[in-house]
Amino acid sequence: MKVILITGRTFMQGVGMEAGKDSDVYKENAAVCYITVDDMDKLGIKEGDNVKIKTKYGEVVVKALKSKDEHDGIVFIPLGPWANAVMGYETDSAAVPTFKGIEAEIEKTDENVLSLEELIRKTYIEG
Amino acid sequence: MHYTDVVCTFCGTLCDDIEVTVEDNRIIDIRHACRVGASKFFKASDIKHRRTKPIIRENGREIEVSLEEAVEKASEILADAYRPLLYGWSSTTCEAIKYGVFLTDLVGGIMDNTATVCHGPSVLAFQEVGYPSCTLGEVKNRADLIIYWGSNPLHAHPRHLSRYSFYPRGFFRERGMQDRELIVIDVRRTDTAKIANKFIKVEQGKDYELVSALRYVLNGGVLKKDYVAGVSREEIYELVDKMKSCSFGVLFFGMGLTQSSGKHRTIDNAISLVRDLNRFTKFNIMMMRGHYNVTGSNEVLAWETGYPYAVDFSRGYPRYNPGETSAVDVLVRGEVDAALIIASDPVSHFPKEAVKHLLRIPYISIDAFYNATSMFAKVYIPTAVAGIECEGTAYRMDGVPIRVRKIIEPPEGVLSDEEVVRMIYEKTMEKIKERIEEEAAEKVIV
Amino acid sequence: MKIILKNGYVYDPINNINGEVMDIFIKDGKIVNEFREKDAKVIDCKGKVVMPGAIDIHSHIAGGKVNTGRILRPEDHRRFVIARKFKNGKFFRSGAGFSVPSTRITGYLYAKMGYTMAFTPALPPLMARHTHEELSSIPIIDKGALTLMGNNWFVMKYLKAGEIEKCAAFAAWLLKAVKGYAIKVVNPGGGEAWGWGKNVTSLEDRVPYFDITPKEIIEGLMKVNEMLKLPHSEHLHTINLGRVGNYETTIKTMKLARGLENRDRHVLQITHAQFHSYGGESWKSFESKAYEVAKAVNKMKNVAIDVGFVTLDPTTTMTADGPMEYYLSSLTHLKWTNKDIELETAPGVTPYNYSPKSAVSSVQWAVGLELALLVEDPWRVMLTTDHPNGGPFIRYPRIIAWLMSRKYREDFMKNMNKAVEKRAIISSLDREYDLYEIAIITRASQARALGLKEKGHLGVGADADVAVYDINPEELNTAEYEKIERAFSNAYLTIKSGEIVVKEGEVVNEFYGKTYYVDVEVEEELMQEVERDLDYYFKRYYSVNLANYPVSLDYLTNPTKIERKIERVKVIK
Incomplete structure (x- = not known):
């Protein structure tokens, strides 16, 4: 399914970050994405299933969570290395990359969510 | 011991009405702080979960070293670099940032802060x-x-x-x-x-x-x-x-x-x-500024150089052209050959293409907390948490400067960002002076 | 270090020395009595001018709005850069900025011109820590900060209620808390009105809610200033700055000083008087009223001015007069920043290009010079540009040359809009300043205005801040004005605290100067009453806690306290 990705801060990602980047709280709150109930139905997934997100910049597996907000067609990922694995790097001469509004393909997957260190080794260093 | 008027060093709101109770150098109670702010206070005082020894990585091995050795190695990396990037400078005090500007000016590098990817x-x-x-x-x-x-x-x-x-x-x-x-x-x-x-x-x-x-x-x-x-x-x-x-x-x-x-x-x-x-x-x-002192970082850079972020000293004077001299851009273009990352975690927060280059070059990570960037650093130096373990100045999102307080002692041997950056600056200065003198001596011989 | 400056022509107005050839002896940072040559560094100053280090009483060099000006104007910094350098085993920092230079080079640039002290004139108390952080990163020169009080809620509340003793105690508390040096008043009442997007335009206007008038604030603070026996006078940027026809307000403002006296100095400083000496009905008929204002200054012996010369450069205007900056930007349509500061003040910043081709700019240029040439007593004139508002401070040597050379003024006017000849009288003024008068308006009158006994002269006991210029008074020809400008731009020697910091226009050494602040103690019972009010207001209306408000001495380089002890605050009626 085609969606638009946006990233941003969440309260719990903040708590996780302050608890430590290598902590479980952080992974639980950053290696996720928020999808509306309608979109979940369309994808044929339920809360807690893993999804694979693909953009022209890369792909990443995260856990799907139910969004309480109304934003069909938009998938929200908290700031963090999982999000960055699929976000753009072009800054359009404005220094800041486009962290919001990237076109993506999203699908159900059986693959596991990588830990922070695995993610970096696999997709950043080796990839 | 009960402290009032404590400043929370989490976000740009910089609340200065926090009350903290400390027993045996541990924070046991916090009043008025939000949950995120409180978790930062508790994390700082939870020594078990912090690394307190500097690390050098050589050939995939991780060696615990003294602070002096780590500083020596860090200044070697910077003095040897052709065009280093000194990045972060938002979740730290103005005092540390000031020495950061001195250091970047000295080595002819690029100094950028997290505003580059936020505001x-x-x-x-x-x-x-x-x-x-x-x-x-x-x-x-x-x-x-x-x-x-x-x-x-x-x-x-x-x-x-x-x-x-x-x-x-x-x-x-x-x-x-x-x-x-x-x-x-x-x-x-x-x-x-x-x-x-x-x-x-x-x-x-x-x-x-x-x-x-x-x-x-x-x-x-x-x-x-x-x-x-x-x-x-x-x-x-x-x-x-x-x-x-x-x-x-x-x-x-x-x-x-x-x-x-x-x-x-x-x-x-x-x-x-x-x-x-x-x-x-x-x-x-x-x-709505995010990091508690990202505003201060823009301010210090501006008064020291004229420009608030993305300042390039490689021509011997400050130059500014975001999109060209900004952190993500110089990394994506592969222009920098070494880096110092302080109080920030670009490995977690930069786009993949930028992180890939950072992971290829030698870099130093200075942070109170061991983060994803520290995990792959050539040199990691742990520091004290500003606003909890050491004092300093921070600027609220509206530019109001506030002195953040010290309420507990940092872990033994752990110094503030300000002290560590100053040490690296002084050590790098020694090295550069030696080189200038050597060059001058060579010229005389010719 | 011991230094002897030999055989220079010394200009030291405070000690009535007018170009006498003499030797100056320096030891441990002070001017001392004669000592033997053999243990000292002897510098031959034959054929050169020796003056005390110059002082700038009003220059926006540090603080929130100065830095906002820097952040706002990358295009300004590309006009002027200084590269880093290594010299004598020292690392000298790089920097950038034409109208708003970065802090390190601010110190270098002042020293290069023989300046050894500069005061930043508008410290907003809540932002004081910022001002001090910047001051502390300016090397070489001595520093201080004038503290904004003209729109402070406590001040307005106390004065309205007729509680002038409490107002005085509050002013004393505030100066000490923020490490300020003097009472600065900017557009009194107008800053508060600006909180609602309004302004005041007459001395009798009423400030919204506080129901007080600009006149009452100016008079009240002038009295408070004398009740506290502060070293400097009230430093006033009166209302209607930069407005067509504002000279009448300015003259009325001066008259508010009637009846007040101080043995050592004036009681009211009309700052950047140039911006307040305009006539006309509209921008089309804009004209100089410097003659009228100078006449009033000549009469009012207890009033002094600093000029605020316009140098005809592209610059960055910045003032605590927020509504004025908004007005200016609405004329120019250039970028504009504003920062209202709770309970205290409302600074703004906008760029301005003073073009010699513009009728208004060229008349403004004339107004400044006319004021300086028409006020008879140089002891009540101070050379400033209100840096960077009238132009950057690096233009002081040019202003000196304009004042000393009628020919320079005539030549400069050739390329100017003809309005300067019709709507100003500058071309009819013959007066040329001599070196003694220049020494007064750049050193002696400024030191006296600040009430600093160890500054601005070369008598025994003075701080050894000295400037030597490569000008031979015997051969001085004012028609060769480039020589004058060049000499004052590049001091042959600048000595700060007894150390050589500049040699032939090049900075060769750096360290930090002193930072002056005042500490006035008033009776305890009075202070306790004020503290109760502080508690109440801070808890409810400030956004920081009272405990986090005062600035500690850690922020000041070589903090230097001017103390006053007032046994019992006496109301001046």
């Missing part, structure tokens, strides 16, 4: 059209219309609403929230939107259009379309009316505006809207 576009817009603003106390005392646009303070700045904007009683707003109206403009109904008097849902990436429509109507235009950026004509007219007729309005904006398409052009337009509004009433605009 950098806002700064660019500021440089185009200006910035009519005020301090947060002004909002508390006078504001009757409060707008958050692309910002979700309940999550990112949890006490912003209760300390400064919507809830508090102010001098001319004695009844607090009853004397004010809160409007949220966002692409999704955020938790802040849920408590607002009014939520306006804008289509993702269409903020520029909405701002333009507001300016058009404000300046006497007549909208012909029924919807602009997903917002109905009626809503637009109503909003303009509210903005014009309030006695003191304020527009807070966040990443929703800076990181979407349009970037600084959207902010430019939003600032221009506020400027236009000043022909009718009093209106201000303010960036």
